[in-house]
Amino acid sequence: MRSFGDGSRVRLLCLLMDGRAFTGKELASFAALAPSTASEHLSHLRDAGLVRAQKTGRSTYYTLSSPDVATVLEAMTPLLPPPLPTTPIAMARCCYDHLAGDLGVKLAQALVHQGLLALDAGLLEKAAGFDAGLRRLGLALPPMRPALRSCLDWTARRPHIAGGLGAAVLAQAFAHGWVTRTKTPRLLQITPAGARGFADHYGVVMSP
Amino acid sequence: MRSFGDGSRVRLLCLLMDGRAFTGKELASFAALAPSTASEHLSHLRDAGLVRAQKTGRSTYYTLSSPDVATVLEAMTPLLPPPLPTTPIAMARCCYDHLAGDLGVKLAQALVHQGLLALDAGLLEKAAGFDAGLRRLGLALPPMRPALRSCLDWTARRPHIAGGLGAAVLAQAFAHGWVTRTKTPRLLQITPAGARGFADHYGVVMSP
DNA sequence: CCCACCCTTCGGGCCAGGCCGAAGCCTTCG
DNA sequence: CGAAGGCTTCGGCCTGGCCCGAAGGGTGGG
Numbered sequence: 309m310r311s312f313g314d315g316s317r318v319r320l321l322c323l324l325m326d327g328r329a330f331t332g333k334e335l336a337s338f339a340a341l342a343p344s345t346a347s348e349h350l351s352h353l354r355d356a357g358l359v360r361a362q363k364t365g366r367s368t369y370y371t372l373s374s375p376d377v378a379t380v381l382e383a384m385t386p387l388l389p390p391p392l393p394t395t396p397i398a399m400a401r402c403c404y405d406h407l408a409g410d411l412g413v414k415l416a417q418a419l420v421h422q423g424l425l426a427l428d429a430g431l432l433e434k435a436a437g438f439d440a441g442l443r444r445l446g447l448a449l450p451p452m453r454p455a456l457r458s459c460l461d462w463t464a465r466r467p468h469i470a471g472g473l474g475a476a477v478l479a480q481a482f483a484h485g486w487v488t489r490t491k492t493p494r495l496l497q498i499t500p501a502g503a504r505g506f507a508d509h510y511g512v513v514m515s516p
Numbered sequence: 517m518r519s520f521g522d523g524s525r526v527r528l529l530c531l532l533m534d535g536r537a538f539t540g541k542e543l544a545s546f547a548a549l550a551p552s553t554a555s556e557h558l559s560h561l562r563d564a565g566l567v568r569a570q571k572t573g574r575s576t577y578y579t580l581s582s583p584d585v586a587t588v589l590e591a592m593t594p595l596l597p598p599p600l601p602t603t604p605i606a607m608a609r610c611c612y613d614h615l616a617g618d619l620g621v622k623l624a625q626a627l628v629h630q631g632l633l634a635l636d637a638g639l640l641e642k643a644a645g646f647d648a649g650l651r652r653l654g655l656a657l658p659p660m661r662p663a664l665r666s667c668l669d670w671t672a673r674r675p676h677i678a679g680g681l682g683a684a685v686l687a688q689a690f691a692h693g694w695v696t697r698t699k700t701p702r703l704l705q706i707t708p709a710g711a712r713g714f715a716d717h718y719g720v721v722m723s724p
Numbered sequence: 725c726c727c728a729c730c731c732t733t734c735g736g737g738c739c740a741g742g743c744c745g746a747a748g749c750c751t752t753c754g
Numbered sequence: 755c756g757a758a759g760g761c762t763t764c765g766g767c768c769t770g771g772c773c774c775g776a777a778g779g780g781t782g783g784g
Contacts, residue, residue, distance in 0.1 A: 313521005366781040380591040574751040
């Protein structure tokens with residue numbers, strides 16, 4: 309519980325929302341902490357069961373231990389008055405394991421337009437064409453996860469797709485090379501192939 | 517953010533999950549704090565926008581400022597190893613504005629059985645008979661809220677109904693006198709009329 | 725084999741802030 | 755008008771814990 313009250317720890321957790329595994333050194337430098345301090349925080353988070361540590365060679369890789377942790381962080385963000393300084397061009401971000409940013413919001417709108425999803429009081433829900441749409445788009449949902457969660461975008465304050473569907477969409481985008489990671493955690497770059505892919509598949513056009 | 521890291525503040529917020537308004541003195545005694553300490557915490561929480569204070573006569577009544585706050589607390593609970601000491605007989609509790617405990621879990625199962633809801637990977641979702649079921653049961657959804665959220669019960673670890681539907685069910689139960697509040701925050705008593713009402717309306721029978 | 729690198733542990737400094745009791749202000753009640 | 759009850763502010767204590775630098779152990783590269 310104490311983990312969610314400390315700025316540095318929340319910063320570390322937010323970095324891990326990237327979904328990738330990071331080494332202690334990387335996390336320390338991104339979070340602007342001395343390696344020793346970051347190590348202490350990460351040990352604490354590990355003991356609290358919020359992150360998982362995996363030793364590989366001389367590095368230790370940290371990941372969030374469960375989507376539940378990401379859920380808490382997501383739930384907290386609408387309450388933080390300044391939504392944290394974000395990069396100016398946050399067109400495409402990943403949010404733990406799904407797409408966010410402008411791209412995420414527009415994909416959600418596209419799926420509503422295609423009849424897979426519906427908007428109810430600002431939240432996304434399954435619609436009649438859900439299963440048929442999945443097949444048409446070639447999306448495979450991971451098992452053992454809620455198929456759909458609505459997630460509010462940090463900056464745009466509009467819903468995008470989380471849950472199993474969100475993970476499937478992001479996995480598809482990576483598999484097709486539509487997006488690539490950048491040096492900045494969580495920030496994604498849309499490739500030329502992606503611009504075509506998102507347009508053809510989903511009817512989404514990103515403004516320059 | 518600091519608000520979610522301090523045990524006393526979280527305790528105060530959890531008390532307000534009752535959904536009712538409490539005075540500062542009540543909150544202080546329930547949270548085992550000196551009135552001055554509780555006052556400081558509550559001022560802090562008010563400044564952070566998490567609770568709302570309303571002065572009435574010589575008392576100040578506090579409530580959670582938005583369902584978003586309850587969402588964070590709910591999201592945090594699966595992560596806390598000991599799910600907080602709960603009352604041994606937690607047959608019926610309210611969880612901010614909806615029913616939880618055994619009664620909440622059983623109501624959710626009943627609505628699944630009646631075809632209003634469906635279970636997907638442990639989470640509740642709308643099903644085909646949703647709208648028809650609402651009319652049959654005489655439930656009116658409040659506007660401007662997500663109709664359905666699945667919420668994990670603290671003790672039973674099984675989903676119950678939150679969101680607008682959860683609020684409607686609880687409101688109906690209060691209106692019909694099926695449940696009454698007790699001295700313990702959040703703990704509800706099922707009335708004899710309630711035992712009949714839940715059985716007739718929902719087909720739910722509470723074991724003694 | 726030695727060095728470079730990474731992580732962790734230890735010691736110590738330092739400050740935030742949690743906590744309380746006392747005092748002050750306001751409202752209500754007799 | 756005085757007394758009582760409730761909330762807040764203030765002062766002061768004190769602990770928890772955040773942070774860092776230095777030292778120690780383990781791993782991989784040259």
